[in-house]
Amino acid sequence: MMGAPANATEDHPFSQRMKSISADPPPRHAAPAPFAAFPALERSGIRFVLTDIDDTLTTDGRLTAAAYGAIERLVAGGYRVIPVTGRPAGWCDLIARLWPVDAVVGENGALYFRYDRAARTMTRRFWLSEDQRERARRRLDRLGARILAAVPGARIAADQPYREADLAIDYREDAGPLPPDSVDRIVALMRAAGATAKISSIHVNGWFGDWDKLAMTRHLFAEIYGLDLDRERRSVVFIGDSPNDEPMFGFFPLSVAVANIRPYLPLLAAPPAYVTAGEAGAGFVEFAETLLSCQNLLTCQTLLTCQTLLT
Numbered sequence: 001m002m003g004a005p006a007n008a009t010e011d012h013p014f015s016q017r018m019k020s021i022s023a024d025p026p027p028r029h030a031a032p033a034p035f036a037a038f039p040a041l042e043r044s045g046i047r048f049v050l051t052d053i054d055d056t057l058t059t060d061g062r063l064t065a066a067a068y069g070a071i072e073r074l075v076a077g078g079y080r081v082i083p084v085t086g087r088p089a090g091w092c093d094l095i096a097r098l099w100p101v102d103a104v105v106g107e108n109g110a111l112y113f114r115y116d117r118a119a120r121t122m123t124r125r126f127w128l129s130e131d132q133r134e135r136a137r138r139r140l141d142r143l144g145a146r147i148l149a150a151v152p153g154a155r156i157a158a159d160q161p162y163r164e165a166d167l168a169i170d171y172r173e174d175a176g177p178l179p180p181d182s183v184d185r186i187v188a189l190m191r192a193a194g195a196t197a198k199i200s201s202i203h204v205n206g207w208f209g210d211w212d213k214l215a216m217t218r219h220l221f222a223e224i225y226g227l228d229l230d231r232e233r234r235s236v237v238f239i240g241d242s243p244n245d246e247p248m249f250g251f252f253p254l255s256v257a258v259a260n261i262r263p264y265l266p267l268l269a270a271p272p273a274y275v276t277a278g279e280a281g282a283g284f285v286e287f288a289e290t291l292l293s294c295q296n297l298l299t300c301q302t303l304l305t306c307q308t309l310l311t
C-alpha cells in the first residue's frame with residue numbers, strides 16, 4: 001500500500017529504522033536525480049525493463065489501465081518487460097500467460113515462469129526441486145503456526161495457498177497494520193527457525209534457501225537469453241518502490257524508483273539513481289513514457305551516431 005512502512009535490513013530492526021525516518025536527515029548519497037534527467041544516451045541502450053509490482057505498477061492495491069497500457073507500449077517499443085515480485089507462483093502463472101510480459105520472477109526469487117507464445121509452452125523454473133519444496137512446505141507450515149501463536153494480529157497472507165516455496169505473513173495488506181515491534185518479532189521467529197526473512201510493504205516473507213530476486217534474475221538471463229547479467233547491467237533498467245528493492249537498486253546502475261520511495265530514502269544504503277515525479281502506477285507510466293520518448297528523439301540518433309564514431 002502506498003506510504004506503508006516497508007523494510008528492515010539484516011542489521012537494523014524494523015522498529016528502530018522506522019523511528020530513524022523522522023529523526024535523521026537524509027544522507028547525501030540518498031538523493032536520486034529526477035527521472036527526467038536520465039541521459040538519453042543511457043536510455044537508448046536499454047533492452048530490458050525489470051519492474052516490481054506492488055506499489056510500483058499498482059496503485060492502492062489495483063493495477064490501473066494506464067499502468068497496464070504503459071507495459072503494452074513498452075513491449076510495442078521493443079523492450080522486454082519482466083516483473084520481479086514477492087507475489088506467489090499462482091499469480092506468476094497468470095501473469096506469465098496473460099500479461100504482455102516476457103517472463104516473471106516470483107516469490108522473491110524462488111522461481112521464474114516464462115510462457116513461449118509461439119511454442120505454447122510454459123517454462124516453470126524453481127530454485128528448489130519438487131521434493132525439496134515439499135519438505136520445506138512442512139517446515140514452513142509449522143513456522144507459520146508458531147508465528148500466529150506468538151504474534152497477536154498476525155495472519156497467514158491470503159495468497160499463501162498459491163505459494164510454492166515461501167511463507168507470507170500479512171502485517172498490513174488484509175491484516176493490521178501491525179506495529180513495527182510485531183514485525184520485528186515475526187522476522188526474529190523466522191530467523192530463529194533458520195529461515196531467510198524479508199519484509200515487503202505488506203508481508204513478511206520467510207523461506208528455507210539462499211535465493212533472492214537478483215540471484216534468480218541471473219538464472220533467467222543465462223538460461224532464457226544466454227546473457228551474463230553482470231555484463232548486461234547497462235542494458236537493463238530496474239524500477240521499484242521500497243527498501244526491499246534495495247539489492248536491485250544497488251546492482252543496476254540504471255535504477256529508478258517511483259516517488260513513494262521518498263519517505264524511505266534515509267533508510268537506503270543503495271538508493272535508486274533516479275526517481276519519478278509521480279507515485280506508484282502514475283510514476284510507472286511517467287517512467288515508460290520518458291523511456292519511449294527517447295526513441296522518437298532525433299537527438300538520440302545523433303548521440304548514438306557520435307558514440308559509434310568515437311568507439
Ligand SMILES: [Mg+2]
Pocket residue numbers: 052053054055056201240241242
Ligand atoms: Mg513494491
